Amino acid sequence: MTDELRGLLRESTEAHLPDRARMLARVERGMARPSTAGRLRDRQRAGALTWPKTVLATLATAGTLTVSALVVVAVVHTPDPPRNPPAATPSAVGRATSPTEGSRTEDGPLWADGSVDPHSNAYWAQSNVTLKTRTPLTALVVELRIALTDGVKDTGSWRTLPAADFDLSAREEGGFLVYRWTLKPGRIVPSGEHVFAGQYDHAAGGRDAKDDTYRIDAAGAAESGAAVWGGFA
Template identity: 55%
Template sequence: MDDELRQRLQDAARAHHPDRERMLARVERGMSQGGPARAGRVLRPLRAPMPWLRVVGATVAVCGVLAVGTLAVTSALHDDGGGQRVAGAASPSTAAPEQGSALPTEDGPLWSDGSVNSNSNRYWAQSEVTVKTGKALSALTVELRIALTGGVNTTGSWRSLPVEDFTASAREEGGFLVYRWTLKPGRTVPVGTHTFAGQYNHAEGARDAKGDDYTARARAFGQQAAVGGDFGPAH
Protein backbone atom coordinates (compact mmCIF):
# COMPACT_ATOMS: atom_id res chain seq x y z
CA MET A 1 0.00 0.00 0.00
CA ASP A 2 1.44 3.36 -1.03
CA ASP A 3 1.63 6.38 1.18
CA GLU A 4 -1.15 8.22 -0.66
CA LEU A 5 -3.72 5.44 -0.10
CA ARG A 6 -2.80 5.10 3.58
CA GLN A 7 -3.28 8.81 4.06
CA ARG A 8 -6.73 8.71 2.43
CA LEU A 9 -7.90 5.87 4.76
CA GLN A 10 -6.74 7.71 7.88
CA ASP A 11 -8.52 10.92 6.77
CA ALA A 12 -11.77 8.93 6.16
CA ALA A 13 -11.60 7.31 9.63
CA ARG A 14 -11.12 10.65 11.32
CA ALA A 15 -14.00 12.15 9.32
CA HIS A 16 -16.47 9.35 10.38
CA HIS A 17 -18.84 10.31 13.25
CA PRO A 18 -21.19 7.46 14.40
CA ASP A 19 -24.80 8.29 15.27
CA ARG A 20 -24.64 7.56 19.06
CA GLU A 21 -28.29 8.39 19.78
CA ARG A 22 -29.48 6.01 17.07
CA MET A 23 -27.34 3.20 18.45
CA LEU A 24 -28.69 3.68 22.01
CA ALA A 25 -32.23 3.65 20.70
CA ARG A 26 -31.63 0.28 19.03
CA VAL A 27 -30.18 -1.18 22.25
CA GLU A 28 -33.16 -0.03 24.35
CA ARG A 29 -35.56 -1.42 21.77
CA GLY A 30 -33.87 -4.80 21.86
CA MET A 31 -33.92 -4.96 25.70
CA SER A 32 -37.65 -4.22 25.81
CA GLN A 33 -38.33 -7.18 23.43
CA GLY A 34 -36.63 -9.70 25.81
CA GLY A 35 -34.36 -12.55 24.76
CA PRO A 36 -31.76 -14.82 26.21
CA ALA A 37 -29.11 -12.09 26.42
CA ARG A 38 -29.37 -8.28 26.43
CA ALA A 39 -26.64 -5.69 27.09
CA GLY A 40 -24.30 -8.25 28.59
CA ARG A 41 -26.98 -9.60 30.98
CA VAL A 42 -27.47 -13.41 30.98
CA LEU A 43 -30.85 -14.82 32.04
CA ARG A 44 -30.41 -17.93 34.27
CA PRO A 45 -33.05 -20.67 34.76
CA LEU A 46 -34.82 -20.82 38.14
CA ARG A 47 -32.92 -22.96 40.64
CA ALA A 48 -34.48 -25.84 42.58
CA PRO A 49 -35.36 -25.08 46.26
CA MET A 50 -32.36 -25.12 48.52
CA PRO A 51 -31.88 -28.39 50.56
CA TRP A 52 -32.66 -26.74 53.89
CA LEU A 53 -36.07 -25.65 52.58
CA ARG A 54 -36.87 -29.29 51.75
CA VAL A 55 -35.78 -30.36 55.26
CA VAL A 56 -37.99 -27.73 56.91
CA GLY A 57 -40.96 -28.80 54.82
CA ALA A 58 -40.50 -32.45 55.74
CA THR A 59 -40.15 -31.59 59.43
CA VAL A 60 -43.38 -29.59 59.41
CA ALA A 61 -45.20 -32.51 57.78
CA VAL A 62 -43.88 -35.03 60.35
CA CYS A 63 -44.81 -32.74 63.26
CA GLY A 64 -48.33 -32.49 61.87
CA VAL A 65 -48.70 -36.28 61.74
CA LEU A 66 -47.34 -36.66 65.27
CA ALA A 67 -49.71 -34.01 66.61
CA VAL A 68 -52.72 -35.79 65.08
CA GLY A 69 -51.55 -39.15 66.43
CA THR A 70 -51.02 -37.76 69.94
CA LEU A 71 -54.49 -36.23 69.95
CA ALA A 72 -56.02 -39.57 68.94
CA VAL A 73 -54.17 -41.52 71.66
CA THR A 74 -55.03 -38.94 74.34
CA SER A 75 -58.69 -39.09 73.41
CA ALA A 76 -58.66 -42.89 73.61
CA LEU A 77 -57.27 -42.80 77.15
CA HIS A 78 -60.15 -40.75 78.57
CA ASP A 79 -63.61 -42.01 79.37
CA ASP A 80 -66.83 -40.06 79.05
CA GLY A 81 -66.45 -38.63 82.54
CA GLY A 82 -63.02 -37.14 81.85
CA GLY A 83 -61.16 -39.69 83.95
CA GLN A 84 -58.11 -41.44 82.58
CA ARG A 85 -58.06 -45.16 81.89
CA VAL A 86 -54.82 -47.11 81.58
CA ALA A 87 -54.85 -49.86 78.98
CA GLY A 88 -53.71 -53.27 80.15
CA ALA A 89 -54.82 -56.74 81.09
CA ALA A 90 -57.66 -56.85 83.58
CA SER A 91 -56.59 -58.25 86.92
CA PRO A 92 -58.77 -60.96 88.47
CA SER A 93 -61.09 -59.77 91.22
CA THR A 94 -60.14 -60.70 94.75
CA ALA A 95 -62.68 -61.15 97.51
CA ALA A 96 -62.33 -59.08 100.67
CA PRO A 97 -60.71 -61.02 103.54
CA GLU A 98 -63.13 -62.62 105.98
CA GLN A 99 -63.59 -60.50 109.12
CA GLY A 100 -62.58 -61.89 112.49
CA SER A 101 -66.12 -61.96 113.92
CA ALA A 102 -67.14 -64.35 111.10
CA LEU A 103 -64.58 -66.96 112.20
CA PRO A 104 -64.55 -69.26 115.23
CA THR A 105 -62.06 -68.63 118.01
CA GLU A 106 -60.95 -72.27 117.83
CA ASP A 107 -60.25 -74.44 114.79
CA GLY A 108 -58.24 -77.69 114.79
CA PRO A 109 -54.92 -77.10 116.58
CA LEU A 110 -55.54 -73.32 116.86
CA TRP A 111 -57.15 -71.32 119.64
CA SER A 112 -57.29 -67.49 119.75
CA ASP A 113 -58.31 -64.46 121.79
CA GLY A 114 -58.30 -60.69 121.29
CA SER A 115 -58.00 -58.09 124.04
CA VAL A 116 -56.92 -54.49 124.82
CA ASN A 117 -53.97 -54.35 127.20
CA SER A 118 -54.72 -52.97 130.68
CA ASN A 119 -51.83 -50.48 130.38
CA SER A 120 -53.71 -48.57 127.66
CA ASN A 121 -54.71 -45.00 128.62
CA ARG A 122 -56.74 -41.99 127.46
CA TYR A 123 -54.31 -41.23 124.60
CA TRP A 124 -52.68 -44.56 123.68
CA ALA A 125 -53.60 -48.25 123.47
CA GLN A 126 -52.21 -51.70 122.77
CA SER A 127 -54.39 -54.39 121.21
CA GLU A 128 -53.22 -58.00 121.49
CA VAL A 129 -53.97 -61.20 119.59
CA THR A 130 -53.17 -64.38 121.49
CA VAL A 131 -52.71 -67.57 119.45
CA LYS A 132 -52.32 -71.00 121.03
CA THR A 133 -51.36 -73.99 118.89
CA GLY A 134 -51.26 -77.68 119.76
CA LYS A 135 -49.12 -78.47 116.68
CA ALA A 136 -46.07 -76.90 115.09
CA LEU A 137 -47.13 -74.55 112.28
CA SER A 138 -45.44 -74.39 108.86
CA ALA A 139 -47.41 -71.26 107.86
CA LEU A 140 -49.08 -68.50 109.87
CA THR A 141 -50.53 -65.08 109.07
CA VAL A 142 -51.98 -62.94 111.87
CA GLU A 143 -53.94 -59.80 111.01
CA LEU A 144 -55.06 -57.17 113.54
CA ARG A 145 -57.50 -54.49 112.33
CA ILE A 146 -58.00 -51.29 114.34
CA ALA A 147 -60.93 -49.13 113.20
CA LEU A 148 -59.81 -45.62 112.25
CA THR A 149 -61.73 -43.78 114.92
CA GLY A 150 -60.55 -40.29 115.94
CA GLY A 151 -56.77 -39.79 116.02
CA VAL A 152 -55.76 -43.43 115.46
CA ASN A 153 -52.20 -43.82 114.12
CA THR A 154 -49.57 -46.48 114.65
CA THR A 155 -46.79 -46.24 117.22
CA GLY A 156 -45.32 -49.71 116.67
CA SER A 157 -45.89 -53.45 117.03
CA TRP A 158 -44.25 -56.55 118.45
CA ARG A 159 -44.61 -60.35 118.73
CA SER A 160 -43.41 -62.89 121.29
CA LEU A 161 -41.91 -65.10 118.55
CA PRO A 162 -38.48 -64.27 117.01
CA VAL A 163 -38.58 -61.07 114.94
CA GLU A 164 -36.46 -62.59 112.16
CA ASP A 165 -39.07 -65.30 111.56
CA PHE A 166 -41.77 -62.86 110.40
CA THR A 167 -42.47 -60.18 107.84
CA ALA A 168 -44.43 -57.39 109.57
CA SER A 169 -46.33 -54.37 108.23
CA ALA A 170 -48.73 -51.65 109.38
CA ARG A 171 -50.86 -49.66 106.92
CA GLU A 172 -54.27 -48.07 106.50
CA GLU A 173 -56.68 -50.19 104.46
CA GLY A 174 -60.42 -49.73 103.98
CA GLY A 175 -61.03 -47.65 107.10
CA PHE A 176 -58.72 -49.70 109.35
CA LEU A 177 -55.17 -49.53 110.63
CA VAL A 178 -54.03 -53.05 109.70
CA TYR A 179 -51.14 -54.85 111.38
CA ARG A 180 -50.04 -58.00 109.58
CA TRP A 181 -47.45 -60.63 110.56
CA THR A 182 -46.55 -63.40 108.10
CA LEU A 183 -44.28 -66.35 108.86
CA LYS A 184 -41.37 -66.48 106.43
CA PRO A 185 -40.96 -69.55 104.17
CA GLY A 186 -38.94 -72.31 105.80
CA ARG A 187 -39.65 -71.10 109.37
CA THR A 188 -41.96 -72.79 111.88
CA VAL A 189 -44.07 -71.76 114.87
CA PRO A 190 -43.59 -74.11 117.81
CA VAL A 191 -46.34 -75.59 119.99
CA GLY A 192 -47.37 -73.09 122.65
CA THR A 193 -49.03 -69.72 123.29
CA HIS A 194 -47.88 -66.70 121.28
CA THR A 195 -48.78 -62.99 121.35
CA PHE A 196 -49.00 -60.41 118.55
CA ALA A 197 -49.54 -56.75 119.59
CA GLY A 198 -50.26 -53.49 117.76
CA GLN A 199 -49.77 -50.10 119.47
CA TYR A 200 -51.42 -46.82 118.45
CA ASN A 201 -52.38 -43.33 119.54
CA HIS A 202 -56.00 -42.23 119.58
CA ALA A 203 -58.13 -39.18 120.41
CA GLU A 204 -58.30 -38.23 124.10
CA GLY A 205 -60.72 -40.32 126.14
CA ALA A 206 -61.75 -43.94 126.54
CA ARG A 207 -61.67 -45.60 123.12
CA ASP A 208 -64.36 -48.14 122.19
CA ALA A 209 -62.75 -51.19 120.50
CA LYS A 210 -65.99 -52.80 119.34
CA GLY A 211 -65.15 -51.99 115.69
CA ASP A 212 -61.79 -53.82 115.85
CA ASP A 213 -61.18 -57.47 114.91
CA TYR A 214 -58.45 -60.02 114.17
CA THR A 215 -57.80 -63.20 112.18
CA ALA A 216 -55.14 -65.92 112.29
CA ARG A 217 -54.69 -68.41 109.43
CA ALA A 218 -52.29 -71.31 109.72
CA ARG A 219 -51.13 -74.57 108.22
CA ALA A 220 -49.91 -77.40 110.42
CA PHE A 221 -47.99 -79.41 107.82
CA GLY A 222 -50.97 -80.07 105.56
CA GLN A 223 -53.84 -79.23 107.96
CA GLN A 224 -55.45 -75.81 107.42
CA ALA A 225 -56.91 -73.76 110.27
CA ALA A 226 -58.45 -70.26 110.56
CA VAL A 227 -59.62 -68.43 113.67
CA GLY A 228 -60.74 -64.89 114.49
CA GLY A 229 -62.80 -62.63 116.71
CA ASP A 230 -63.23 -59.17 118.17
CA PHE A 231 -61.90 -57.47 121.30
CA GLY A 232 -63.17 -57.87 124.81
CA PRO A 233 -62.61 -55.54 127.76
CA ALA A 234 -59.10 -54.63 128.86
CA HIS A 235 -57.45 -57.10 131.21
Protein backbone atom coordinates in the same frame (compact mmCIF):
# COMPACT_ATOMS: atom_id res chain seq x y z
CA MET B 1 -87.11 -22.53 -30.96
CA THR B 2 -83.64 -21.29 -31.42
CA ASP B 3 -80.59 -22.90 -29.93
CA GLU B 4 -80.04 -19.89 -27.72
CA LEU B 5 -83.54 -20.21 -26.24
CA ARG B 6 -83.05 -23.92 -25.56
CA GLY B 7 -79.82 -23.18 -23.69
CA LEU B 8 -81.56 -20.62 -21.47
CA LEU B 9 -84.40 -23.05 -20.59
CA ARG B 10 -81.91 -25.84 -19.70
CA GLU B 11 -79.99 -23.53 -17.38
CA SER B 12 -83.18 -22.46 -15.64
CA THR B 13 -84.32 -26.08 -15.11
CA GLU B 14 -80.99 -27.19 -13.68
CA ALA B 15 -81.04 -24.31 -11.20
CA HIS B 16 -84.28 -25.70 -9.66
CA LEU B 17 -83.17 -29.35 -9.41
CA PRO B 18 -82.32 -30.54 -5.80
CA ASP B 19 -78.69 -31.22 -4.84
CA ARG B 20 -78.82 -35.02 -4.76
CA ALA B 21 -75.48 -35.46 -2.99
CA ARG B 22 -76.46 -33.06 -0.21
CA MET B 23 -79.82 -34.80 0.26
CA LEU B 24 -78.16 -38.20 0.55
CA ALA B 25 -75.78 -36.85 3.21
CA ARG B 26 -78.67 -35.49 5.31
CA VAL B 27 -80.51 -38.83 5.10
CA GLU B 28 -77.40 -40.72 6.22
CA ARG B 29 -76.93 -38.38 9.23
CA GLY B 30 -80.55 -38.85 10.20
CA MET B 31 -80.25 -42.63 10.09
CA ALA B 32 -77.08 -42.58 12.19
CA ARG B 33 -78.76 -40.54 15.00
CA PRO B 34 -81.00 -42.67 17.32
CA SER B 35 -84.58 -41.59 17.60
CA THR B 36 -86.02 -40.13 20.79
CA ALA B 37 -87.97 -43.33 21.44
CA GLY B 38 -84.83 -45.37 20.87
CA ARG B 39 -82.84 -43.24 23.26
CA LEU B 40 -85.58 -43.63 25.89
CA ARG B 41 -85.60 -47.41 25.47
CA ASP B 42 -81.80 -47.47 25.80
CA ARG B 43 -81.94 -45.48 29.02
CA GLN B 44 -84.64 -47.78 30.41
CA ARG B 45 -82.56 -50.84 29.58
CA ALA B 46 -79.50 -49.26 31.18
CA GLY B 47 -81.50 -48.42 34.29
CA ALA B 48 -82.84 -51.96 34.46
CA LEU B 49 -79.30 -53.29 34.31
CA THR B 50 -77.93 -50.77 36.82
CA TRP B 51 -80.66 -51.27 39.50
CA PRO B 52 -79.68 -54.81 40.57
CA LYS B 53 -76.03 -53.77 40.71
CA THR B 54 -76.93 -50.81 42.93
CA VAL B 55 -79.04 -52.97 45.26
CA LEU B 56 -76.32 -55.61 45.54
CA ALA B 57 -73.70 -52.97 46.27
CA THR B 58 -75.94 -51.44 48.97
CA LEU B 59 -76.58 -54.83 50.58
CA ALA B 60 -72.88 -55.65 50.51
CA THR B 61 -72.04 -52.32 52.16
CA ALA B 62 -74.71 -52.83 54.84
CA GLY B 63 -73.44 -56.35 55.51
CA THR B 64 -69.89 -55.07 55.85
CA LEU B 65 -71.00 -52.37 58.29
CA THR B 66 -73.00 -54.89 60.33
CA VAL B 67 -70.08 -57.30 60.61
CA SER B 68 -67.75 -54.42 61.52
CA ALA B 69 -70.15 -53.25 64.24
CA LEU B 70 -70.36 -56.77 65.69
CA VAL B 71 -66.58 -57.05 65.70
CA VAL B 72 -66.22 -53.68 67.44
CA VAL B 73 -68.79 -54.66 70.09
CA ALA B 74 -67.07 -58.00 70.69
CA VAL B 75 -63.70 -56.32 71.11
CA VAL B 76 -64.80 -53.35 73.23
CA HIS B 77 -67.28 -55.08 75.51
CA THR B 78 -65.67 -57.01 78.34
CA PRO B 79 -67.38 -58.66 81.27
CA ASP B 80 -67.99 -56.31 84.16
CA PRO B 81 -65.71 -56.90 87.14
CA PRO B 82 -67.30 -58.43 90.27
CA ARG B 83 -68.73 -55.77 92.57
CA ASN B 84 -67.35 -57.34 95.71
CA PRO B 85 -64.30 -59.46 94.85
CA PRO B 86 -63.18 -61.81 97.64
CA ALA B 87 -60.22 -60.70 99.70
CA ALA B 88 -56.94 -62.37 98.80
CA THR B 89 -55.53 -64.86 101.28
CA PRO B 90 -51.87 -65.82 101.71
CA SER B 91 -50.95 -68.62 99.31
CA ALA B 92 -49.09 -70.48 102.04
CA VAL B 93 -52.32 -70.86 103.99
CA GLY B 94 -55.04 -70.86 101.36
CA ARG B 95 -58.08 -69.89 103.45
CA ALA B 96 -60.66 -67.26 102.46
CA THR B 97 -62.97 -66.68 105.44
CA SER B 98 -63.67 -63.05 106.37
CA PRO B 99 -63.04 -62.02 109.99
CA THR B 100 -66.28 -60.03 109.91
CA GLU B 101 -68.49 -63.16 109.66
CA GLY B 102 -68.67 -63.45 113.48
CA SER B 103 -66.17 -65.07 115.85
CA ARG B 104 -64.49 -68.46 115.57
CA THR B 105 -61.86 -68.83 118.26
CA GLU B 106 -61.06 -72.54 117.72
CA ASP B 107 -60.22 -74.52 114.60
CA GLY B 108 -58.14 -77.71 114.51
CA PRO B 109 -54.99 -77.17 116.58
CA LEU B 110 -55.59 -73.39 116.89
CA TRP B 111 -57.16 -71.26 119.61
CA ALA B 112 -57.13 -67.45 119.69
CA ASP B 113 -58.37 -64.43 121.64
CA GLY B 114 -58.35 -60.66 121.14
CA SER B 115 -58.13 -58.14 123.98
CA VAL B 116 -57.17 -54.52 124.73
CA ASP B 117 -54.10 -54.49 126.97
CA PRO B 118 -54.88 -53.29 130.52
CA HIS B 119 -51.93 -50.90 130.37
CA SER B 120 -53.70 -48.79 127.70
CA ASN B 121 -54.58 -45.23 128.74
CA ALA B 122 -56.67 -42.20 127.67
CA TYR B 123 -54.30 -41.34 124.78
CA TRP B 124 -52.67 -44.61 123.78
CA ALA B 125 -53.66 -48.28 123.48
CA GLN B 126 -52.33 -51.74 122.73
CA SER B 127 -54.38 -54.53 121.20
CA ASN B 128 -53.23 -58.11 121.86
CA VAL B 129 -53.88 -61.20 119.74
CA THR B 130 -53.13 -64.37 121.70
CA LEU B 131 -52.57 -67.59 119.72
CA LYS B 132 -52.32 -71.10 121.08
CA THR B 133 -51.35 -74.02 118.83
CA ARG B 134 -51.08 -77.69 119.78
CA THR B 135 -48.81 -78.51 116.83
CA PRO B 136 -45.88 -76.73 115.16
CA LEU B 137 -46.86 -74.43 112.29
CA THR B 138 -45.01 -74.09 108.99
CA ALA B 139 -47.24 -71.31 107.65
CA LEU B 140 -48.79 -68.48 109.66
CA VAL B 141 -50.39 -65.11 108.97
CA VAL B 142 -51.68 -62.95 111.82
CA GLU B 143 -53.73 -59.88 110.92
CA LEU B 144 -54.83 -57.20 113.39
CA ARG B 145 -57.27 -54.52 112.18
CA ILE B 146 -57.77 -51.36 114.25
CA ALA B 147 -60.69 -49.15 113.15
CA LEU B 148 -59.53 -45.63 112.27
CA THR B 149 -61.42 -43.78 114.97
CA ASP B 150 -60.38 -40.22 115.86
CA GLY B 151 -56.64 -39.81 116.32
CA VAL B 152 -55.66 -43.44 115.64
CA LYS B 153 -52.02 -43.58 114.53
CA ASP B 154 -49.47 -46.39 114.49
CA THR B 155 -46.84 -46.23 117.24
CA GLY B 156 -45.31 -49.69 116.94
CA SER B 157 -45.85 -53.44 117.34
CA TRP B 158 -44.24 -56.53 118.80
CA ARG B 159 -44.61 -60.33 119.15
CA THR B 160 -43.27 -62.97 121.50
CA LEU B 161 -41.76 -64.98 118.63
CA PRO B 162 -38.44 -63.94 117.01
CA ALA B 163 -38.80 -60.81 114.83
CA ALA B 164 -36.45 -62.30 112.21
CA ASP B 165 -38.97 -65.09 111.54
CA PHE B 166 -41.66 -62.69 110.26
CA ASP B 167 -42.32 -60.11 107.59
CA LEU B 168 -44.26 -57.22 109.15
CA SER B 169 -46.41 -54.55 107.52
CA ALA B 170 -48.45 -51.76 109.12
CA ARG B 171 -50.58 -49.53 106.91
CA GLU B 172 -54.03 -48.01 106.53
CA GLU B 173 -56.45 -50.06 104.43
CA GLY B 174 -60.17 -49.43 103.92
CA GLY B 175 -60.74 -47.49 107.13
CA PHE B 176 -58.46 -49.63 109.32
CA LEU B 177 -54.91 -49.54 110.61
CA VAL B 178 -53.78 -53.04 109.64
CA TYR B 179 -50.87 -54.93 111.20
CA ARG B 180 -49.89 -58.12 109.39
CA TRP B 181 -47.26 -60.67 110.48
CA THR B 182 -46.32 -63.31 107.89
CA LEU B 183 -44.09 -66.26 108.76
CA LYS B 184 -41.12 -66.45 106.40
CA PRO B 185 -40.62 -69.59 104.28
CA GLY B 186 -38.64 -72.28 106.05
CA ARG B 187 -39.37 -70.92 109.58
CA ILE B 188 -41.45 -72.85 112.13
CA VAL B 189 -43.73 -71.66 114.92
CA PRO B 190 -43.46 -74.10 117.84
CA SER B 191 -46.50 -75.40 119.66
CA GLY B 192 -47.52 -73.31 122.66
CA GLU B 193 -48.88 -69.81 123.36
CA HIS B 194 -47.77 -66.74 121.39
CA VAL B 195 -48.79 -63.05 121.46
CA PHE B 196 -48.92 -60.46 118.66
CA ALA B 197 -49.57 -56.81 119.61
CA GLY B 198 -50.25 -53.54 117.80
CA GLN B 199 -49.78 -50.16 119.49
CA TYR B 200 -51.41 -46.86 118.49
CA ASP B 201 -52.35 -43.37 119.67
CA HIS B 202 -55.99 -42.27 119.73
CA ALA B 203 -58.08 -39.22 120.61
CA ALA B 204 -58.27 -38.25 124.29
CA GLY B 205 -60.74 -40.28 126.33
CA GLY B 206 -61.87 -43.88 126.27
CA ARG B 207 -61.79 -45.62 122.86
CA ASP B 208 -64.42 -48.16 121.81
CA ALA B 209 -62.79 -51.25 120.21
CA LYS B 210 -66.05 -52.80 119.00
CA ASP B 211 -65.05 -52.51 115.32
CA ASP B 212 -61.53 -53.91 115.76
CA THR B 213 -60.91 -57.46 114.51
CA TYR B 214 -58.19 -60.08 114.17
CA ARG B 215 -57.66 -63.10 111.95
CA ILE B 216 -55.14 -65.95 112.01
CA ASP B 217 -54.47 -68.36 109.14
CA ALA B 218 -52.08 -71.26 109.75
CA ALA B 219 -51.00 -74.67 108.53
CA GLY B 220 -48.76 -77.45 109.80
CA ALA B 221 -46.36 -79.68 107.91
CA ALA B 222 -48.79 -82.60 107.82
CA GLU B 223 -52.13 -80.79 108.32
CA SER B 224 -54.55 -78.84 106.18
CA GLY B 225 -54.94 -75.12 106.87
CA ALA B 226 -56.90 -73.74 109.82
CA ALA B 227 -58.26 -70.26 110.57
CA VAL B 228 -59.58 -68.43 113.62
CA TRP B 229 -60.88 -64.88 113.97
CA GLY B 230 -62.82 -62.58 116.27
CA GLY B 231 -63.11 -59.14 117.86
CA PHE B 232 -62.01 -57.25 121.00
CA ALA B 233 -63.85 -56.73 124.26
